[in-house]
Amino acid sequence: MARTRVIVDTDPGVDDAVAILLALASEELEVVAITSVAGNVGIDATTLNARRLVELAQRPDVPVARGSARPLNGDPQLEVSVHGADGLGDLVWDEPQVPEHELDAVDLQYRLITEAPTTIVAIGPLTNLANLLSRYPQAESLVERVVIMGGASFEGNVTPAAEFNIWFDPEAAAAVAAARWPMTFMPLDLTHQALLNDEDLAHLRGLDTAVGHRVAAMLEPYALFHDEWYGNRDVIMHDATAVYELIDPTAIEKQGVAVTVETGGEHSRGATWFDRRRANSNSTTTVGVTLDNDRFASVIRERLARFA
Ligand code: BDR
Ligand code: CA
Numbered sequence: 001m002a003r004t005r006v007i008v009d010t011d012p013g014v015d016d017a018v019a020i021l022l023a024l025a026s027e028e029l030e031v032v033a034i035t036s037v038a039g040n041v042g043i044d045a046t047t048l049n050a051r052r053l054v055e056l057a058q059r060p061d062v063p064v065a066r067g068s069a070r071p072l073n074g075d076p077q078l079e080v081s082v083h084g085a086d087g088l089g090d091l092v093w094d095e096p097q098v099p100e101h102e103l104d105a106v107d108l109q110y111r112l113i114t115e116a117p118t119t120i121v122a123i124g125p126l127t128n129l130a131n132l133l134s135r136y137p138q139a140e141s142l143v144e145r146v147v148i149m150g151g152a153s154f155e156g157n158v159t160p161a162a163e164f165n166i167w168f169d170p171e172a173a174a175a176v177a178a179a180r181w182p183m184t185f186m187p188l189d190l191t192h193q194a195l196l197n198d199e200d201l202a203h204l205r206g207l208d209t210a211v212g213h214r215v216a217a218m219l220e221p222y223a224l225f226h227d228e229w230y231g232n233r234d235v236i237m238h239d240a241t242a243v244y245e246l247i248d249p250t251a252i253e254k255q256g257v258a259v260t261v262e263t264g265g266e267h268s269r270g271a272t273w274f275d276r277r278r279a280n281s282n283s284t285t286t287v288g289v290t291l292d293n294d295r296f297a298s299v300i301r302e303r304l305a306r307f308a
Contacts (some may be wrong), residue, residue, distance in 0.1 A: 174260070
């Protein structure tokens with residue numbers, strides 16, 4: 001089987017953690033790096049969390065490189081309440097032994113995309129990808145594909161207009177959306193169909209492995225947050241949908257679009273416009289529309305059970 005070579009660009013983040021573990025467990029993918037970006041928590045914490053996760057997965061061979069500490073214009077505004085103060089639900093971890101890579105995220109991404117066809121899975125704010133495009137303009141034609149968790153058509157989750165990853169750095173998102181690389185977005189309209197419920201959490205806990213225990217423990221405060229915010233404990237696995245799409249490209253129905261990002265506006269900064277009109281039906285930019293939650297949850301259960 002031809003494996004898809006992927007870089008995971010991420011701001012872990014509880015749902016990022018599930019996405020990273022899903023990628024590392026999946027034989028369809030070859031994870032060649034994890035690159036951190038500020039988002040859910042600051043860059044020190046997201047980089048530390050990425051190192052914790054490769055160590056939890058017993059994959060110290062996967063390099064972790066530090067990315068951008070702040071959005072292109074301005075200072076980071078952090079979402080500490082959603083993922084805990086440390087980004088991973090405030091559990092106790094041993095200090096990871098896996099070092100940070102000597103290159104920064106963008107230089108490592110560029111090195112890897114020049115070596116072989118590579119897909120970037122971007123599940124945090126898009127600052128690193130915007131910096132990749134400005135530092136290495138040839139990246140636009142070198143990258144095989146970009147799969148992004150970000151955006152919303154119906155409703156945002158930070159403001160009525162904006163989803164978190166886009167809202168955090170709209171200028172970066174606008175630059176990435178304007179690039180001509182093949183690209184797929186997983187917006188909130190899709191990710192809200194990808195849920196794990198209390199039975200799934202009990203299943204993960206019952207695996208009786210380090211990964212099972214940690215993931216179930218991380219997801220517990222995330223479920224409380226969902227209960228308060230959405231009125232039930234089902235946790236939304238935003239970021240895992242982007243990895244899921246790469247594992248099984250038929251699992252998510254997609255639609256050709258043109259994407260623009262609002263960088264101005266009094267109420268709409270960070271909004272994404274997915275132009276779904278027929279003229280865009282054959283576009284190389286697509287947006288995820290539907291997935292089957294039972295199938296998704298069973299893949300998460302089965303893949304996370306692969307860790308010893
Ligand atoms: C996105 O924001 C973060 O809180 C999640 O990790 C995900 O990437 C969802 O809006
Ligand atoms: Ca994320």
